[in-house]
Amino acid sequence: MKTSIITLLFLATFTVGIAQTPQERGIEIAKAAETADLGFGSSTVAIKMTLKNKNGQTSERYLENKTLELTEDGDKSLIVFNSPKDVKGTATLTFTHKQGSDDQWLYLPAIARVKRISSNNKSGPFVGSEFAYEDLSSQEVEKYNYTFIKEEGSNLIVEQDPVDPKSGYTRRLVTYNKDKGYRIEKIEFYDRKNALLKTLTYSNYKLYKNKFWRASTFNMVNHQSNKETLLEFSDYNFEVDLAEEDFSQVALKRAGS
């Protein structure tokens, strides 16, 4: 009993002694999450996107996503649209950057041309969904300032303030699960007037290669418009072994046609 009290006191002093600011703790968690996901190399996945309006009317889109992990700069990704029919074969190629704006191209099969997407705007809705492009792009640590808020069981809640002034958000409240490789359980998005705009809930997590947690379902609910978008991921493949040349403008054209 006595020893435990002493231990407690000791621990308390120790904790105070090395007390981090909430900012330091925040960034530490973000980095831990990044580290936990390090080394997946590349992956592919099929996505079904379901848009739902206030009255429950739905509309579906099918996409394919390829991701290449990079450490010196942000990840590269390629998304191919399989439906609706009108845009079948349309594909986007994105180079995320740790510093500055991302680069993005779109391949349009109708005119067989690659067009660069103006990179200033990334806060708009992605193909009419409740996801903004910035919600879907690779989550590089450098894109936010962090403040640790609180700990709830195994969940760590961190506030993230976007660095980019053109972001649609003032802040995001991100819930990390420290026992499950710092995977993200939930994100709450606050709009420019700091009102709760959307909640993104990750569910049906699966562990791949015994290290990488991937949610099979992303559900984004817009509290202001009462619209919803559901992303369902299937056929995760971590064995594709993609390379840089799979993420070039030539590859973009090829992916689409």
Added chain:
Amino acid sequence: MKNIKKNHSDKNTFAKKWATFVIKYKWPVVILSILLAMGLGSQGNMQFDGDYHVFFSESNPELEAFDALQDTYTKDDNIVLVLAPKNGDVFTKENLIAIEELTAEAWNTPYSSRVDAVTNFQHTSAVGDDLYVDDLSYDSASKTASDIKEIRQKALKEPLLVHRLINEKGSVTAINITVRLPGKDSALEIPEVTAATREMVTNFQEKHPNFDVYTTGLVPLNTAFFEYSEKGFALVGIMVLVVLLLTLLLTRNFFAMLSTLLVFMFSFMAAFGFIGLMGIKLTPPSSVFPTMILTLAVADSIHILITYLQKVRKEGYDKQDAIIESIRLNFMPVFITSLTTVIGFLTMNFGDVPPFWDLGNIVAFGMTMAFLFSTTFLPAFMAILPLWKRKKGTQEAAVQKISIYAQFGNWVIKQPIRLTVISLVIIAGLTYLSTLNQFNDEFVEYFDTSVKFRQDSDFINENLTGFYNVEFSVGSGESGGINDPAYLTKLNQFEDWLNEQPEVVHTNAFSEVARRVNRSMHGDNDAFYRIPDTREEAAQYLLLYELSLPFGLDLNNQINVDKSETRVTATLKNNSSPEMIAFSERAENWLKNNAPEAMHSIGVSPTLMFSKLGFRQADSMFNGNIVALILISLILMIALRNIKLGLLSIIPNVTPVIVGFGLWWLYKGTINTGMVIVFGMTLGIIVDDTVHFMSKFLRARRELNYSAKEAVIYAFETVGKALVTTTIVLVAGFSILSTSPFALNSYMARITLIIILAALIIDFILLPSLLILLSKKEQNSIQ
């Protein structure tokens, strides 16, 4: 005189017993009255609702269609801030910086979902082979003079901006803030948005005094409704003063004034409790209920008080006998007029405009309570109060006054045929004129030019764009079909057709987006400012364009989720309601005649909803009015115990309304929704005149065996003063209402004024003439 009294003593035994009972238990009656009024009053709860939706019943088809459109796209209530720089040029560095600043600030408006300004307009251009979409003026502080010149040029030839967010000269610009009100409690949400907007504007003007700022939009409209509900309610203060003064003048007795005040206060408290118990939220039309109850309650009290004072002052009754006699004489007429008034107000429930249901029900309840208090509390309270002093002078004056009415009666009975013919000719002429009135419910014009909202909206209409609009959801018939070139071409034609219409100030259609993106995809070559050639091209350009738009400036307000329908918005200059409806029908017909069936669409918008409101209200009130007329005529037949006179009473009851609307055509020519209810409302009130006059006429004929002419004189002598007095009170009450800056209330009050005056004139000229002529016929046929 003694004769009359004896003859009457066996009549009206119920009223007499009632009065005797009330006087016997005067203290319990007074205390119970106070408890009842306070008990009901304590349930009161005053809440105001300014949301323009309150004017539409849930089953209103225009509201349903509009809500469906808002569900498909986005629900947009807006605030338009119009900025007019004093130097007359929006495009200076300083001004652009200020606009950019205010735009950024506007994103902080509660519930805002979108902010459109000239600076954050998403301008598309071709840069090399790429599509570039960016704010028209981002970071204006860093712009050079030539940059700003270029921005000005781009803005002033931009079809999505000119006449919407900037005028042709570039001297006036607007920031449109779209808010998505949760709609949980509009009584809280709207003031919250308004307070924030006002603060923002005040701060902006302090910092940038070189700008004039004007505010309009649907939220300010709601706010104006909201604030004029409160103001309408406040009118009752002035009204109470005027009525008290009038009562004092007419009765020359302080206690009479005091008891009138108390009867009104109790009736008001009861109505206030009714509002709380029923959970009614007050709106501009229903917020005038205190004035109405006051006016009508005072009329009840005055009948009783004037008879009482006459009996005491002129005929030497003691206090108690005078009270009993007054109740005996007035119970039936007061009961009948209360009943008919209540019926009249209740017919408002037949209409299609919920605020008038509330008004009708509140006033009907208040009137019932006013009747109760006038016949219980009033006599009991008078029995408690000391006896009034008698003044010699007063007596003489009263005698003289009566002779004025008798003289007038003599004048009438000399020439009944002539007066009838003249009256009928005038009435016929005015009846014709009354049919020429046209409905007009322009919500901007609900407010007169003393109201800031009206001034600002007028400025915006004259200098920038229109406040009225009509929207169409144009379908393609299939998922993703909005990218079909056939659909887009037809949509483009519809857009062009709309732009050609003289009423249209601006058109916003998706075909414009398709054209501009196509152009930018072809190196900004104007030859490609047209619909893309293939469906795939259109769909893929759209995808690219959508990926390039920033937060809050997406196309969700214009395209549905399934990409099967788009929204077309035509902004119009101020038009009258018939013109709005005609325009919308023209556009609907254009689609029917020129486009495939999937593209047919019904025009919807708040403007259109208000435009159709008057017609809808008139249609639905028509049945209500017929029911009221039948019921009230039946009541009169029973009360007068004479079918023929009951039927005759329809003439003096109906003609004042017709005459009123005939005169109204000479005065204004247009009528609004607020005026549709006046038939039912005034019917109840003007029956008062007819009932009193006819019942006295019949009494003289039956009980005194007077000739028709003598009976008319008798009726003039006995009720002439009371009718003039109540008319004065009613006229005073509605005059005060008629000063309201809110046209739904002021027009209604003005037409009521005309009708009440017309009723008195008709009851004093046409009614006695008809009574004499009708009796002559009877006599002739007997002979």
